[in-house]
Every structure is written in structure tokens, then in C-alpha cells.
Amino acid sequence: MEINRSVLGRVLLGLYLLTGCRQEKDRELDRLDMVYLDSSRLKVEVLASGLEVPWDLEVDGLGNLWIAEQKGKVSLMNLKTGSLKHLLTLPDVWQERTSGLLGMTVHPDFMGFPHVYLNYTLKQGSGIVSRLIRYTYHNDTLIQPFVLLEIEGGTSHNGSRLDFGPDNKLYWATGDIHDFSNAQNPQSLNGKILRINQDGSIPKDNPNPNSYVWSMGFRNMQGLVFSSNGMLYTSEHGDAIEDEVNLIRKGGNYGWPNIEGKEDLDEERDFARIHNTLEPLRSWTPVIAPAGLTYYGNKAIPEWTNSLLLTTLKGKSLRVLSLNEKGDDIISEEILFENRYGRLRDIVTGSEGEIYLSTSNLDWNPQPGFPLDGDDKILKISRSDETSTSPLSPVKAQQGPLLSGSELYLSYCASCHKEDGSGIPEIFPSLKDSRLITGDPSALVGLVLKGSESSESGQQMPSFAFLDNRQVAEILNYVRGEWSENMQRIDPDFIEQNR
Ligand code: HEC
Structure with missing residues (x-):
């Protein structure tokens, strides 16, 4: 008996070592770079490759990374085991240039409400519609599609981003669909931030209880995030000039198309006076095409605590925008990874303070030297004790005059x-x-x-x-x-x- 039991024990231990134990340990990922900050060292690794324009990344409370690809695919990665499951391909998505599956978010209490919210464009008759839809996660698939809201879509400027606020309402950043009359028209749901109940109805405490509109005057937002103390930030593509990061206030008007960037022209100041508009926290000319935005509130990388991390497409870089204590001002800007991984589409912070970001080198606007092997990828940035002989370091952004x-x-x-x-x-x-x-x-x-x-x-x-x-x-x-x-x-x- 004694012998048998120990043999059995050894067999079980062997099996455990072969299977279970490997999963407990950190998986070995390809390391691309080391980043040295003032005191922290970070490693950049490839978490996933062979994707096609991963437009939106989300983490749920259960240790999963959600991935939405522009062509309509939704996948789920278990961050512990690394297993990647394809859950759904939207059957009726219309994808061209910058349209397709754009926004995604998951319910903040995913255990109780396994809901995933998606925004995508589709053709309806001769028109284009931008649809907000909810799916339920069940047995590794997404079921029970339920349409919450449909607004007018366009061939470009469809945004978008989705996120839940601390009030458990859904916030949706929509684009102006390239029609200058939309953003300042309170009747139009384009060029707005919309605030929506979980069942698709209008919250009674919206600025106008009969309207989804929470704030207005936007062109084409590509980033939306709440900070840990409930402030809402967006990133937005300007036209040929003046990309922006905004701090969003209830009922606020952000001026597009009458005001671009800060109110620095006479016509802009006149418009601002009449319409009581708000200025961006920061604007960029020449443009950088700001995209995904995450608030970094974690202590794991102390140099970045209380900052907005912004990915850029044209700028092909990550921007670290440090906030003041109140969160209503950007006090410094640093640039990392410029031209190294190509266009960067989205970014999200994981529960341990690690960061995931996605490349976008297979989108409609490829850059010289890209795509790289294995694009598009999801990269993971986390603390590490490893060293490198050629580490990267962030550089301070300078807004100087360009000469040649x-x-x-x-x-x-x-x-x-x-x-x-x-x-x-x-x-x-x-x-x-x-x-x-x-x-x-x-x-x-x-x-x-x-x-x-x-x-x-x-x-x-x-x-x-x-x-x-x-x-x-x-x-x-x-x-x-x-x-x-x-x-x-x-x-x-x-x-x-x-x-
Ligand atoms: C946002 C995209 C965009 C940017 C930025 C842009 N252009 Fe253009 N450009 C266009 C488009 C679209 C046309 C075609 C316009 C038409 O057919 O009426 C065009 C046409 C032109 C043409 C005429 C080409 C022909 O058909 O013979 C010239 C020259 C030109 N652009 C120069 C410039 C210069 C110089 C700049 C920078 C100062 C610039 N463009 C910036 C989009 C752009």
C-alpha cells in the first residue's frame, strides 16, 4: 500500500510538473527591448502576433485581455495561460479605411454581468450605420446580440471608443462622419460623447433628460478613458493641425469645427465667448494622430503614476502625459518608442500595473519600413530586473519651430x-x-x-x-x-x- 501510494504520488507530481506547473510560472515571451526610466526598468515583450489592426484592447476583472480587430473579430486571451480564443466575427460589419469594428468595452462587474459592448459600422440600404451592440459571453462564445443604439455612420470619422464610467453608465465617443454641421448640432448624435444606460435608454440626469448627448463639439475621437478618481479624458484627431487631448465636463462644448486646438485666433475667441467652449489640455501641431488612451494610476511604475499614456499613429510613439494632482492639467510630455514598432493603435493597463498596447501597421495607411514581421502585434510592458546593453529611454517632447x-x-x-x-x-x-x-x-x-x-x-x-x-x-x-x-x-x- 505504502509503495503504491508513493508511486502514485510521484506519477501525479510528474504530471503536475509537465502541465500545471508550467502554467503557474510566467510564460516565456519574446523580449524586444528594455526601457530604463529614472529608477524603474521595464521590458517590452510580444504577447501576441499575426493580428490585423487590433483597434481596441480591454481587460476584464477576471484576468482576460479582450481584443477587437477592425475587420470584425473579437478574441479573448487568458493572461495567465496565454491561450487565445476567437469568440466571434461580426457577420455584417462594413470595413473600409477607418470604418469597421471600432469601439469595445466590457461590463465593470463582468462576473455578475458577462456583457461585451461593441461599436461597428454596417451598410443599411444605401446608407451607413454606426451600431452600438451588446453581446453576452457564454461558453467561449458571444451570444444574444442586443442593439442598444444606432446612429448615422460615414465613410470616415466614425470614431470611436467606449468605456464605462464610475456611475456604471456607458460613454461612447462618436465621430462627426466628416460633416461639418454635426458637431455643433445638439440634435445630431455625431461628433459627441454620448452617455447611455446599460439597457440603451437615456439617463435622466443627462444635461438634457431627452438626449444621449453628454458633451459636444468633437471631430474624430480615438481615445476615451476614466481616471481612478472619475475624470474623463479623450484624444482627438484634428484636421491638418491641432490634435487634442481633452478633459471632458458634463454639458461641455469643445468647439469643433469653429475652434481647433486652443482658442488662439480672433474668430475662435469670438465663438468661445458666445458658446462658452472649453479648451484642450494639450494640442499638437504638427499632428501626431493620437489614438488609444489609458490612465496609469498604478504604483508599479512610479515614474508614470498619475499620467495618461497615449498611443499615436502618425507619431508612431507612446506619449507619457503626466497630470497634476487634480488631473486638470498636463505638466510634462515624454516620447517613447518613436518609429520603433510603427503605428500604435490602443493601450490598456492590466491589474498588476502592466501595460498592453497594439500596433496598427496593417491598416489603410502603412508607413515606410512597416509592417514588421509578425504585425500586427500586442506588446506587453512590465517591470523587470533584467538588463540590456542598449536600453531605450523616453525623451522630453519639445514644441519648437521647424525649419527646413x-x-x-x-x-x-x-x-x-x-x-x-x-x-x-x-x-x-x-x-x-x-x-x-x-x-x-x-x-x-x-x-x-x-x-x-x-x-x-x-x-x-x-x-x-x-x-x-x-x-x-x-x-x-x-x-x-x-x-x-x-x-x-x-x-x-x-x-x-x-x-
Ligand atoms: C489630408 C491629406 C492631405 C494633406 C495633409 C495634403 N494634401 Fe495635397 N492633396 C490631397 C488631396 C485629396 C488632393 C487632391 C485634391 C483635388 O483633386 O482637388 C491633393 C492634391 C495636391 C496637389 C495636386 C496634385 C495633383 O493632382 O496634381 C499638390 C501639389 C499637393 N496636394 C500638395 C500638398 C502639399 C505641398 C501639402 C503639404 C503642405 C499637402 N498637399 C498636404 C490631400 C492632402
């Missing part, structure tokens, strides 16, 4: 026409064979100062009238030097005459 024509071109033009001037077929024209560049300079200056809308693609070339004469001249001389034989220089006076 090529730098100005990269900041203001390359997002559409690309670094090498080749554009994107059928979306943004190539500058290489452009008659406007080789020809009469006044037509070229007119286009850059006034902007234009393409009759073929419907895409807009924004107006660059906000640049000063010297900057416009620098850019155009650079463009003509690169992509035409016409070496006749354009000087700042000539720009002034064409304003």
Missing part, C-alpha cells in the same frame, strides 16, 4: 502624399507627375493656401493658410526641388501676394 522645407513637408504633407511623394492610389494623388508642381506657381500656392476637394475620391486637401509665408515657400521649394525640373524659386512675398 523637408521637415515641414514631413510634418504637414507626408501623411497623405507620403515621404517619397508617391501618395496612395485612388486616395491621395502622387506629387511626382503633378502638373501643378511643374507649372505656374500661383496655381500651386492657391491650392496649398485654400485647399481643395477631389471630385474623384471625395478626399480633401486641407487649407494650409495657417502656415506663415516663409513656411509655405520652404515647403513648395522643397516639393519642386524633389519632384520637378522647375528650379525657379518661390519667395515668401509671392505667397503673401496670393493670400
Whole structure:
């Protein structure tokens, strides 16, 4: 008996070592980089790869990471075992360029209410609809779809992000669907933050008890998060200038399209006075295309405690925006990972203070040098005692004047026409064979100062009238030097005459 029992024990122990024990230990992940902060060391590892534009990441209270991919796929990763399960592909999602499955959040009490909320675009008749839907998680699948709300969708600027507030209401950041009349129209649900009961009804304590609108005056938000003391922050894409991070107040008007960034022009100040608008905490010109936003309240990385972590697409970086104690001001900005992993779409903080972020190198706007092998990926950032001979460190952001024509071109033009001037077929024209560049300079200056809308693609070339004469001249001389034989220089006076 004695012997038998110990044999059995040894067999069980062996089995345990082979299976269970491996799962208890941290899984071995590919380490990409080490980051050295003032006193903390962080490692950056690949948690998942081979994804396609993971637009939204969420963590639930049960140790799972939720992943929404733009084409309509929802997956669940058990963060302890690393197992990744595909739960659902939305059957009717309409995905092109920046539309598709965009926002996702899970119920804050997921154990009691295993609900997942999704926002996606679909075609209905000849129109596009942006739908807010709830699914129930059951036996590794998502069932019982229940539509909470549908608003008008568009071919672009559909946002979006979803999150629960500390009041257990659902907050939805919607886009203006590229229609300038929406954001300031209180009847339209586009270009707004909407506040919604869990069953899809309107909360009685909204600014207007008959409207979902919580705050207005937005263009295209890509980030929305509550801090641990209940403040609501968003990130928003500006047009050619003035990307923003906003602190959201009940009933607030944030000014788009009449105000871009801070209220620094006469017309903007006039509008602000009449409409009592609020200014962003920070704005960026040249633009960085700010996207996912998480509030870092954890003590695990003390250098980042009480900051907003912001991923950027165009900026291809992570921004650490430290908040003051009250949370109503950004007191410093640091840049990390610039150009290292490509476009960064979303970010979320895990329960132990670890951070997950997703790359977006397979989206509609690929950058030179990307995608990298295995894109798109989910990266994990966590504390580590490991060392590296070539660690990364954040650099302080500086908002200085840009000087050369090529730098100005990269900041203001390359997002559409690309670094090498080749554009994107059928979306943004190539500058290489452009008659406007080789020809009469006044037509070229007119286009850059006034902007234009393409009759073929419907895409807009924004107006660059906000640049000063010297900057416009620098850019155009650079463009003509690169992509035409016409070496006749354009000087700042000539720009002034064409304003
Ligand atoms: C947001 C995207 C975007 C940005 C940024 C942008 N453009 Fe354009 N650009 C366009 C679009 C769209 C068109 C086509 C407009 C049309 O057909 O009416 C265009 C057309 C042009 C053309 C004419 C090309 C042709 O068809 O011959 C030139 C030249 C040009 N842009 C230069 C610039 C310069 C210089 C900058 C930076 C100061 C710039 N663009 C920034 C979108 C952009």
C-alpha cells in the first residue's frame, strides 16, 4: 500500500510538473527591448502576433485581455495561460479605411454581468450605420446580440471608443462622419460623447433628460478613458493641425469645427465667448494622430503614476502625459518608442500595473519600413530586473519651430502624399507627375493656401493658410526641388501676394 501510494504520488507530481506547473510560472515571451526610466526598468515583450489592426484592447476583472480587430473579430486571451480564443466575427460589419469594428468595452462587474459592448459600422440600404451592440459571453462564445443604439455612420470619422464610467453608465465617443454641421448640432448624435444606460435608454440626469448627448463639439475621437478618481479624458484627431487631448465636463462644448486646438485666433475667441467652449489640455501641431488612451494610476511604475499614456499613429510613439494632482492639467510630455514598432493603435493597463498596447501597421495607411514581421502585434510592458546593453529611454517632447522645407513637408504633407511623394492610389494623388508642381506657381500656392476637394475620391486637401509665408515657400521649394525640373524659386512675398 505504502509503495503504491508513493508511486502514485510521484506519477501525479510528474504530471503536475509537465502541465500545471508550467502554467503557474510566467510564460516565456519574446523580449524586444528594455526601457530604463529614472529608477524603474521595464521590458517590452510580444504577447501576441499575426493580428490585423487590433483597434481596441480591454481587460476584464477576471484576468482576460479582450481584443477587437477592425475587420470584425473579437478574441479573448487568458493572461495567465496565454491561450487565445476567437469568440466571434461580426457577420455584417462594413470595413473600409477607418470604418469597421471600432469601439469595445466590457461590463465593470463582468462576473455578475458577462456583457461585451461593441461599436461597428454596417451598410443599411444605401446608407451607413454606426451600431452600438451588446453581446453576452457564454461558453467561449458571444451570444444574444442586443442593439442598444444606432446612429448615422460615414465613410470616415466614425470614431470611436467606449468605456464605462464610475456611475456604471456607458460613454461612447462618436465621430462627426466628416460633416461639418454635426458637431455643433445638439440634435445630431455625431461628433459627441454620448452617455447611455446599460439597457440603451437615456439617463435622466443627462444635461438634457431627452438626449444621449453628454458633451459636444468633437471631430474624430480615438481615445476615451476614466481616471481612478472619475475624470474623463479623450484624444482627438484634428484636421491638418491641432490634435487634442481633452478633459471632458458634463454639458461641455469643445468647439469643433469653429475652434481647433486652443482658442488662439480672433474668430475662435469670438465663438468661445458666445458658446462658452472649453479648451484642450494639450494640442499638437504638427499632428501626431493620437489614438488609444489609458490612465496609469498604478504604483508599479512610479515614474508614470498619475499620467495618461497615449498611443499615436502618425507619431508612431507612446506619449507619457503626466497630470497634476487634480488631473486638470498636463505638466510634462515624454516620447517613447518613436518609429520603433510603427503605428500604435490602443493601450490598456492590466491589474498588476502592466501595460498592453497594439500596433496598427496593417491598416489603410502603412508607413515606410512597416509592417514588421509578425504585425500586427500586442506588446506587453512590465517591470523587470533584467538588463540590456542598449536600453531605450523616453525623451522630453519639445514644441519648437521647424525649419527646413523637408521637415515641414514631413510634418504637414507626408501623411497623405507620403515621404517619397508617391501618395496612395485612388486616395491621395502622387506629387511626382503633378502638373501643378511643374507649372505656374500661383496655381500651386492657391491650392496649398485654400485647399481643395477631389471630385474623384471625395478626399480633401486641407487649407494650409495657417502656415506663415516663409513656411509655405520652404515647403513648395522643397516639393519642386524633389519632384520637378522647375528650379525657379518661390519667395515668401509671392505667397503673401496670393493670400
Ligand atoms: C489630408 C491629406 C492631405 C494633406 C495633409 C495634403 N494634401 Fe495635397 N492633396 C490631397 C488631396 C485629396 C488632393 C487632391 C485634391 C483635388 O483633386 O482637388 C491633393 C492634391 C495636391 C496637389 C495636386 C496634385 C495633383 O493632382 O496634381 C499638390 C501639389 C499637393 N496636394 C500638395 C500638398 C502639399 C505641398 C501639402 C503639404 C503642405 C499637402 N498637399 C498636404 C490631400 C492632402
